[in-house]
Amino acid sequence: AQSVTQPDIHITVSEGASLELRCNYSYGATPYLFWYVQSPGQGLQLLLKYFSGDTLVQGIKGFEAEFKRSQSSFNLRKPSVHWSDAAEYFCAVGGSQGNLIFGKGTKLSVKP
Amino acid sequence: NAGVTQTPKFRILKIGQSMTLQCTQDMNHNYMYWYRQDPGMGLKLIYYSVGAGITDKGEVPNGYNVSRSTTEDFPLRLELAAPSQTSVYFCASRSPGLNEKLFFGSGTQLSVL
Numbered sequence: 393a394q395s396v397t398q399p400d401i402h403i404t405v406s407e408g409a410s411l412e413l414r415c416n417y418s419y420g421a422t423p424y425l426f427w428y429v430q431s432p433g434q435g436l437q438l439l440l441k442y443f444s445g446d447t448l449v450q451g452i453k454g455f456e457a458e459f460k461r462s463q464s465s466f467n468l469r470k471p472s473v474h475w476s477d478a479a480e481y482f483c484a485v486g487g488s489q490g491n492l493i494f495g496k497g498t499k500l501s502v503k504p
Numbered sequence: 505n506a507g508v509t510q511t512p513k514f515r516i517l518k519i520g521q522s523m524t525l526q527c528t529q530d531m532n533h534n535y536m537y538w539y540r541q542d543p544g545m546g547l548k549l550i551y552y553s554v555g556a557g558i559t560d561k562g563e564v565p566n567g568y569n570v571s572r573s574t575t576e577d578f579p580l581r582l583e584l585a586a587p588s589q590t591s592v593y594f595c596a597s598r599s600p601g602l603n604e605k606l607f608f609g610s611g612t613q614l615s616v617l
Contacts, residue, residue: 401544424604435508435594435608436547443604482546490535490554490598491562492606494546 394419396483398495405473406503413468413498415483424486425466427457430497431479439481442466453477478502506530510595510609517585517616525580525612527595535598536578537562537606538570540591547594553578585616 395418405411417423424443428436440451447459457468466483480499484492511526529536534555539547549562553572567589569581578597582589595609 396546426605433611435610436606437608438605441605486604487549489549489552489560489562491537491549491552492547493549494539496544496546 394423394485394487394493396485396493396495398481398483398498400498401496402499402501404501404503407475408472411468411470411473411477411500413481413483413500415466415468415495416464417466417483417485418464419485423466425457425459426484426486426492427451427455427466427468428482428484428494429453429479430482436482439468473500473502475502475504508595508597508607508609510593510612512612513610514613515615517582517614519585519587519616521585522581522583523585523614525582525593525595525614527578527580527609528576529578529595529597529607530576531597531599531607532575533597533599533607534575535600536572537596537598538568538578538580539594539596540564541594541611542591550580550593582614587616590614590616 397416426441427439442459480497482497483495487493508529537552538550548564551570553559593612596606
């Protein structure tokens with residue numbers, strides 16, 4: 393069965409520091425992979441997605457993610473975090489019903 | 505372009521009451537979804553629809569019902585509310601083809617007391 397694991401429940405980084413959020417997936421075929429961000433009290437906003445091709449994908453707000461098939465990973469990165477990046481981040485894999493299967497999320501806090 | 509609109513934003517129910525969460529989209533998407541989000545648990549799929557008149561169960565359908573009489577609307581019905589249904593509910597629609605992505609509503613926070 394398809395599944396997504398986000399090992400880190402909560403991460404705190406200093407403003408200006410680099411960020412990497414981990415995501416591992418379980419899927420038999422070539423996966424469709426997504427990262428979404430959710431600000432408090434808001435819905436989810438798509439940051440980036442991977443369908444095929446270049447394994448390093450660029451998204452909005454300066455985020456990027458790298459698909460590594462050998463590690464079944466799709467980690468999200470940002471070189472310099474801003475205070476406005478504080479939010480919850482969800483990794484997801486495309487399911488067989490056209491839906492998304494989400495990880496449990498990683499909450500990001502940013503220290504000034 | 506309003507996207508996906510959910511109403512109400514907040515609701516408190518008593519145990520055993522019923523209610524309908526409304527969801528409408530104006531993007532002419534065929535695929536629509538209902539998720540629930542519980543703290544620390546991510547989003548779980550309740551029901552989905554691939555077009556008007558066609559619905560199917562997701563991962564956690566018990567206690568819920570849906571209908572899809574039009575492309576635009578996908579209401580979620582709770583018949584006998586239980587405390588376990590306290591959650592935040594999100595409706596989403598999916599754009600087709602290579603530009604596939606989910607568009608989410610802003611959510612309905614439901615408490616059952």
